[in-house]
């Protein structure tokens with residue numbers, strides 16, 4: 007249980023497109039009511055907006071696909087019992103330790119969270135799966151994973167500068183990885199959000215997510231808007247064009263989309279599915295070879311596993327160094343632990 011480390015500096019204020027990352031901040035009934043009461047009738051619509059607290063975690067200016075969010079619930083009752091019963095801490099000390107608790111990124115992003123963490127529930131009155139504690143003991147922890155890079159570094163620095171430092175509400179950490187690792191983490195996260203039973207939904211969604219990540223400056227929203235089919239273009243050398251409800255992608259983009267679809271779906275039932283149907287590895291490699299995709303990338307291997315490795319190398323950036331930045335939002339933990347201790351002490 008490490009104490010928190012926060013490196014963010016003094017907060018600076020700047021208005022930005024509001025994109026509330028936390029439900030809590032989005033609805034502050036008391037503040038809204040107050041604002042409403044003071045507002046002039048003619049400006050009623052504008053007043054609450056001006057008075058509502060601005061969400062400081064605003065990723066609106068970040069390149070698409072560079073930020074992913076994980077959320078996990080921490081049971082304060084479980085962690086309190088752990089600290090007092092197993093570690094033998096006095097109640098007051100346990101309370102202070104929980105307030106300073108700095109969960110690791112691994113704990114926050116685990117596919118199967120371990121006690122005292124559990125997956126957020128959609129239920130109205132969720133219970134802790136370990137100790138049955140009701141909702142008031144549940145603290146929501148969010149971690150934002152920001153991929154480093156030319157496009158996102160400036161936005162990230164500006165955001166971190168604005169974050170309040172009081173009580174270490176936000177934790178800033180980073181990890182060094184390879185481009186390949188970062189890509190596959192992103193791909194796994196993408197896979198978790200897709201429903202592989204619905205080809206018509208997940209295939210374009212996967213394609214768009216990949217293209218947004220690869221070329222954030224292009225308007226992929228416009229490209230995919232109302233598109234009913236995605237095809238390989240016979241004439242484009244880069245980018246995309248629309249012909250009615252058909253979206254045409256330059257061959258290099260289209261082929262990489264196929265590879266992404268293959269990779270993201272291969273571990274699922276009826277896996278290895280793409281816009282070109284279900285592909286086995288020989289199918290995929292054959293298609294890439296005939297389409298000139300291997301030549302274009304200088305891939306001369308004959309063995310299909312070697313070819314796949316080379317393709318993945320090109321797709322992901324391979325061993326080139328990459329950096330991941332994490333921003334952990336501890337605000338709900340600080341709120342809830344205060345309530346919990348007040349109740350406990352009473």
Ligand SMILES: [Zn+2]
Pocket residue numbers: 081082083084085134135136137138139
């Ligand atoms: Zn519990």
